[in-house]
Amino acid sequence: MNTTWYRSVTVGVDGSEESLVALDWAARTADAHDTRLTVVSTYATPPEPGPGTSRLVEDARTQAHDALRVAMDRLDGRRPGNRTVQTVALPGTAAHVLAQLSRSSDLVVVARRRLGAFDRALLGSTSSVLAAHTTGAVAVVPEGASGGAPARIRMGAGRSEEPELWTTAFTEAVARGCPLEVLHATGSDPITDAALRRDPSADSWQGVVATAVAGRAARWSARYPGVTCTTTNPPGDAVAALLDGLTPDDLVVVGGNSHWTLTGRLLRSVSGALLRSAPCPVLVVHTHAARQTASDTGTAPESATPPPSPGARRPANLTIAPLHAGNWP
Template sequence: MLSPVMAGVDGSAESLAAAEWAAREAVRRDRPLLLVHAWNWHPRRTDGEPSPKLPVSLEQKSAPVAAQRHLARSVLRQAEERIRAVTPGVCLTDEQVEGPAAVALLKAAEQAELLALGSRGLSGFTGLLVGSVALGVAAKATRPVVLVRKGEEAEDEHVPAGDGSPSTRTGYRDVVLGIDLADACDEVIEFAFEAARLRQARLRVVHAWQPPSAIGLGPGDIALVNEPQRAGEWQQFLSAMLTVWREKYPETDVLETVVEGKASTALVRAASAASLLVVGRRLPERPAIPRVGPVTHAAIHHVGCPLAVVPHL
């Protein structure tokens, strides 16, 4: 059985947008769509909080459980109706899972092709410190997680029509891959190439570099190479690294972009007219310390298009 494209839904506008995006992606990948709603029968507990030590009777548990199941059914039904209206050809199933949302979604996503979640973005230091279910899942998942903003629609993935109006009959906007040439990984590159192939879209590969400081130079490093030469070296490095992928995906048009500056700034700029931004996340050696990294944080905060966070070793 093919692993499904999965979407977590909670009734919010963001999660409904993620579910609709996941339905379109399931059709593109010729896979089933699984909608998942996670609920916790301890309504006052937060994710990661331990279970109460006092025993709980079946009578005490049954009423809130029944209410939660009814609410979950309503949330899933709402998402199903939206999806069947806009993507009637998708093979659709749903599932309720119990537990803290992040934990339950992480477990469910282990068997998925990818997981789509609604994202509200982050705001200032509060967002960076507190985070959200979507951010927590993206920081810990072993499968790709795609974060989708409220209001994302099928037309947003396509270039405008000739008169400038939104359309789904035009070609797809670029898929953008943010790559660190010092830490390039096959899983992330393959995900981006496959996403571009499925859309018959151009893949724009972006690498940002910054000149080394004099303090960071080691023995044998050349400090006097001018910026155009250094940029040319990065460009050659990027082209050489992508050679095998161009051969594997000969029908995919690839645009290589090497820019000087911060990676987060370069990716936010490149993703402004993209259908999808793909970034990598290294799986930590110590799972107890999950992180998505500053570039992904910046993308979650500033990028409007769907953002795929692809884990790699």
């Protein structure tokens, strides 16, 4: 089974220590998938020219190139993926540039910026903007993430088959050489949990869910026999269940759908909550309901490569964004 579906890894840096942690993660990902690493730094440009703007742009461009030099010093001559590292400085905000790049990227990976609770609630961050608006997958790497291979991958299973999600989780387990834990929480919020407790058929319904998730895991395990896969079906909130017992040595893989960032925060999306709180990298795989047919047929998709969205061309790059790229609504 082919596990090198990332065509390249692109990491955004701004010279900060947090973004260099993302660089380290990107380099390891390039090694794991035997693919190219591209290091990108962005710089702001004024919306309209005016007195002194050319000097401001030049200063910003210089800072971007300085960030690239810091990144190359960090790599210290390494050749991630056994290829020459490419560097590029691009104009624009990190969130906008990387969201545009996601149209032709397999994965956008961003470092998580430290924000206060007020900032997180009202402004969001580059990572939350990208998770909400990119067309492909997004990985968010917190500053304290482990520097080595993950000890385990925990996948949050949804109600449908979500072939992109399952493929990504198993592909990463193969590439990283670690076990996979598939988790499906049987409740989503206090109201739902209370209703289930009052429903005399709740136990049988939860049993059906557990059986369905275990069946999917068994089918996917048959396609990836080298992966040690276990399933759990804890009751209660999905976010709490996914966060329970996580360490910086783990990797979480969850599904998601593109939405306005504010909508995601108001609805308390599972992926959004994990991006803000998980101590380990979180990989959000945008799934496409129109192609969710495997759960109906009881079969896994034929290809180990996540299929492109309808009407979109095949993603080409894996992109990692800088941590300190600013806050965006």
